[in-house]
């Protein structure tokens with residue numbers, strides 16, 4: 254798998270990573286098996302994926318702990334893995350975000366313990382808080398970088414204005430935000446700034462929680478306990494319109510002997526403003542299938558066709 258440089262840092266990550274919010278993320282998906290979650294991680298690493306994207310908020314640290322346990326196994330070499338984690342959820346003030354320098358310093362220390370490592374490759378401020386000047390929060394991360402505790406600085410869920418404030422000193426290496434074929438607003442706001450400032454971009458929800466895999470039809474219903482039942486993309490006319498478009502990907506995918514999910518992931522991999530894609534997975538077979546997207550060489554013509562279909 255090809256590696257990509259993260260911003261101006263010395264971190265080089267596989268262009269296809271693993272989104273690990275379904276590994277130990279019991280608060281998001283209550284029925285998860287931790288053993289399956291660990292197997293998801295092993296499958297990613299065994300298929301050439303080096304970047305693992307986790308966060309404190311995925312199971313209140315449990316996702317990080319399970320990743321840390323897998324990395325202790327003899328089969329894996331910590332130095333070949335790129336660990337990305339995030340923090341901002343303040344367990345002392347439930348429902349509030351905290352970006353204060355003190356909070357971020359402690360969050361990094363606690364994440365290091367859960368991950369059983371002495372450095373984090375990419376550390377993101379998961380969400381902006383209401384009180385900390387963004388450049389002061391990032392300056393605290395820069396100090397942690399200089400101390401060797403983290404290797405690259407990221408922010409997530411920041412507006413363009415918040416990002417500009419955060420990057421006043423040029424310290425931000427990577428931005429993680431919602432973006433997919435059906436959520437493309439950032440092409441107009443964030444992307445020009447990221448390009449100008451050599452900041453990497455990683456989209457989250459690249460498969461729109463499974464909707465862009467082609468496995469649903471217009472009649473599919475989701476149980477009230479399933480997060481998707483509350484997602485507007487999975488409701489009414491919008492859901493049906495998206496399904497119609499996704500179905501049009503089928504013949505293109507067939508030409509490549511690929512699945513729709515692989516085709517969609519290959520589209521991101523070819524997008525000039527996207528550096529890394531982190532599809533999530535609840536099963537090892539999904540990870541193994543998604544990893545094969547890196548072998549799909551999408552033509553410029555097909556990239557354009559998919560681009561127009563979802564414009």
Ligand SMILES: NC(=O)c1ccc[n+]([C@@H]2O[C@H](COP(=O)([O-])OP(=O)(O)OC[C@H]3O[C@@H](n4cnc5c(N)ncnc54)[C@H](OP(=O)(O)O)[C@@H]3O)[C@@H](O)[C@H]2O)c1
Pocket residue numbers: 271272273274275306307379409410429430456457458459460461462463464466468514531532533534535536538539540542543
């Ligand atoms: N920074 C942030 O605030 C933020 C927010 C959200 C997510 N993230 C990160 O982004 C990552 C990706 O987001 P996500 O995992 O929520 O959504 P996603 O990547 O859009 O969708 C992942 C889901 O799609 C289904 N799936 C995956 N591969 C498949 C395949 N080959 N065939 C069929 N179904 C497949 C699985 O769910 P089912 O099996 O249930 O269908 C899987 O859990 C997360 O894991 C997390 O690391 C970050």
